[in-house]
Amino acid sequence: MSKILEIAREALQQMPPQTRLRPEDEAVIARHKELLLSWTPELVQGFYDTLFAHTPTQSVFHEGERPAREQTLRDWWQKTVEGPLDEAYFAWMAKVGLVHVVRGVENPMMLAMASFVTEFVERKSLEAGLPEAEALSKAFHRLGMAVGAVATTATRPWPSTTWRGWSPPCWNVEARRLLAELGPGPS
Amino acid sequence: MQREKLKEIARQAIEDMALEARFRPEDHQVLLKHKDSLLALTDELVKAFYDTLFATPSTRKVFHEGERPAREKTLRDWWQKTVEGPVDEEYWAWQAYVGLIHVKREVSNPMMLGQAFMIEDLVRTHLDDPEVAGAMRRLMATVAAIIAYGYEKAQLLSIEETTGIGQELIKTNVRVGVEKLLED
Numbered sequence: 006m007s008k009i010l011e012i013a014r015e016a017l018q019q020m021p022p023q024t025r026l027r028p029e030d031e032a033v034i035a036r037h038k039e040l041l042l043s044w045t046p047e048l049v050q051g052f053y054d055t056l057f058a059h060t061p062t063q064s065v066f067h068e069g070e071r072p073a074r075e076q077t078l079r080d081w082w083q084k085t086v087e088g089p090l091d092e093a094y095f096a097w098m099a100k101v102g103l104v105h106v107v108r109g110v111e112n113p114m115m116l117a118m119a120s121f122v123t124e125f126v127e128r129k130s131l132e133a134g135l136p137e138a139e140a141l142s143k144a145f146h147r148l149g150m151a152v153g154a155v156a157t158t159a160t161r162p163w164p165s166t167t168w169r170g171w172s173p174p175c176w177n178v179e180a181r182r183l184l185a186e187l188g189p190g191p192s
Numbered sequence: 193m194q195r196e197k198l199k200e201i202a203r204q205a206i207e208d209m210a211l212e213a214r215f216r217p218e219d220h221q222v223l224l225k226h227k228d229s230l231l232a233l234t235d236e237l238v239k240a241f242y243d244t245l246f247a248t249p250s251t252r253k254v255f256h257e258g259e260r261p262a263r264e265k266t267l268r269d270w271w272q273k274t275v276e277g278p279v280d281e282e283y284w285a286w287q288a289y290v291g292l293i294h295v296k297r298e299v300s301n302p303m304m305l306g307q308a309f310m311i312e313d314l315v316r317t318h319l320d321d322p323e324v325a326g327a328m329r330r331l332m333a334t335v336a337a338i339i340a341y342g343y344e345k346a347q348l349l350s351i352e353e354t355t356g357i358g359q360e361l362i363k364t365n366v367r368v369g370v371e372k373l374l375e376d
Contacts, residue, residue, distance in 0.1 A: 008373060009373075016300075016301075016302040017302070018250065019250050019251075019300050019302040019303050019306075020302045020303065020305070020306035021244045021245065021247070021248040021251055021303070021306045021307070021310070022248060023244050023247075023306075023310065024244070024305075024306035024307070024309045024310050025306070055210045055211075055212055056210065058210075058211075059210050059211060061207060061208050062208070062210060100374070103370045103373060103374055104374070106366060106367060106370045107367055107370055107371055107374070111205075111208045111341065112301075112337065112340040112341055112344060113204075113205040113206070113208035113209045113337035113338070113340065113341050114208045114209065114210070116209070116213075116333055116336055116337045116340060117208070117209035117210045117212075117213035117214070117333060117337060118210065118213070119333075120213040120329060120330070120333035121210060121212060121213055123329065124212075124213075124326075124329060127325075131322075143313070146309060146312070146313070147309065150305045150306065150308070150309040153301075153305050153336070154301060154302035154305045154306065155302075157301040157302070157305070157340050158300065158301060158302060160344070161344070161347065
């Protein structure tokens with residue numbers, strides 16, 4: 006099994022089953038395929054306008070890179086809407102997480118944009134007066150969390166630690182020490 | 193000094209977020225407006241949250257025997273403080289602290305994000321109000337971003353403190369490793 010597939014599988018399995026993407030979520034997305042695809046230009050425009058309007062996220066991009074990144078998002082949206090949202094799809098999302106590491110995209114940036122997409126679908130569904138607006142919004146909410154779970158798992162600093170024989174339990178021991186230093190929580 | 197470190201982690205996470213997705217002061221006004229209805233959900237929220245965690249082997253094993261009442265109290269306190277406020281720098285620093293606790297207790301980001309979904313979904317199911325929906329979305333996105341960032345920072349700090357390798361060097365090391373992985 007490829008390492009990337011392994012990351013995706015591990016992340017999804019760690020999510021409590023009640024919170025995962027379900028077959029009925031995929032089904033409601035499939036039922037709205039044409040409409041969702043018709044929203045592509047607006048989504049892509051809004052997504053990158055948002056990223057380029059914010060200094061920390063704008064600084065991720067090279068000069069003149071926007072058209073290429075817009076195409077990447079267009080491809081992602083198409084694959085997401087057309088499905089299948091299977092292991093190969095989530096392995097791709099793990100790969101996106103790894104690309105984020107290389108490009109210096111921090112997890113808060115990614116989670117914020119996952120929320121942006123969820124909000125976009127909800128707003129458009131309500132504006133369109135879709136009878137299944139709620140189910141469709143919830144499907145994208147679950148999907149956004151699953152993508153976030155996979156991508157944040159991929160961005161753990163594990164490659165370097167693997168090289169040095171480190172593993173999460175070692176972090177755990179160190180985290181205990183750090184917490185002891187910090188004393189009781191701010192609550 | 194250490195408290196300042198937590199505030200800095202939270203500040204950094206929030207600054208990285210696009211403005212549209214961040215929790216805003218007016219979102220807290222919305223929560224306050226619905227304070228009684230939101231606090232009335234406490235028992236159900238706490239029960240659903242821990243029933244879910246205890247029903248799943250991967251999350252159940254996070255807990256020690258007999259620990260549930262203490263953890264329920266923590267969530268109850270979190271919900272009350274979230275609704276009543278103030279949602280200020282101290283509040284966000286507390287969320288960064290949760291990220292550190294999660295490393296200690298081996299609570300992964302997928303587990304945390306699943307539960308963030310659960311809380312938002314439960315509130316929205318009970319309070320069918322677009323204002324509340326928007327406020328809850330931005331609240332949970334911001335909380336999740338800070339916890340995930342705190343979790344990552346705790347790992348980096350741990351490696352730095354033990355190996356003496358600086359965080360920037362670790363990050364470079366990770367980037368090189370990831371580039372190699374992407375080529376495979």
